[in-house]
Amino acid sequence: MANLVDVTSEQQFADCVSGAGNRLVVVHFHASWAPQCGQMNDVMAELAKEHVHTSFLKVEAEAVPEVSERYEVSSVPTFLLFRAGQQLERLDGAHAAELTRKVQRLAGSGGSGGGSSEGPGGSDLDQRLKKLINAAPCMLFMKGAPQEPRCGFSRQIVALLKEHNIQFSSFDILSDDEVRQGLKTFSNWPTYPQLYVNGELIGGLDIVKELAESGELENTCPKAQTLDHRLKTIINRSPVMLFMKGNKETARCGFSRQILEVLNATQVDYDTFDILEDEEVRQGLKTFSNWPTYPQLYVKGELIGGLDIVKELKESGELVSVLRGES
Structure with missing residues (x-):
């Protein structure tokens, strides 16, 4: 029943x-x-x-x-x-x-929803969710993408944010069921869309509507940051920055897996950014760097190149000195 x-x-x-x-x-x-x-x-x-x-x-x-x-x-x-x-x-x-x-x-304990991040792997999921929530100053978890929302509520909230010139990044919760279910428990908010500002949950469509009607939406969301400024900030987050599909622990394409193997062998510290989790960065960086494919490796804010160039540097013996910014 x-x-x-x-x-x-x-x-x-x-x-x-x-x-x-x-x-x-x-x-x-x-x-x-x-x-x-x-x-x-x-x-x-x-x-x-x-x-x-x-x-x-x-x-x-x-x-x-x-x-x-x-x-x-x-x-x-x-x-x-x-x-x-x-x-x-x-x-x-x-x-x-x-x-x-x-x-x-x-x-009681919460029924049989299966969305809890307790137990094996729970802390890993929490860390992933925190990273996603903080991927941009204004982060929208929605069904679909801003260019093609896949539910009425997502379509309405995107229209509101654009109408008020709010710059935001998004994550398609239909593309990742672990995030879709886990974020409900993590944020204690059972529906989508969900809007976060500076890592804090603002709420769903109704709350964003209320903020817009009261004139508080622009003050709640951070001032618009140009995409170029955001890309420069991410590129300079670490002296050695790799933009790839996946992360250090789990590469999600063959080219990314190969470049990780090469970099790990150098024992030089580096950070990664998963371009699959941020469509704005994924598309914007191609134009910004004038480099149309991934992975992309940056050292001290400067583009080194992709997998082929990294392989060439390894074969010539120059890779470690390049990664250390010595040449």
């Missing part, structure tokens, strides 16, 4: 709440005309997937007025949480993170 139910009558509501036994019951009082309720319905749907032993009820407040009046529901969205027929908690407003916290706490 589905654990996400549309309730259309007072009797059905009573049956669902009293008949759930010791199961947690989460009730969303909503209205079809309120856009914030639509987003919170998506939150409910995600929570229902993760907490299969919890019942989630959707009640159109104006369609079942007896229930709304009994629980003094005067605005939407409103959430009530029950167990054994007794009301435990109440939440007024579209606060996805707070609702998620309440459900996780009252439902």
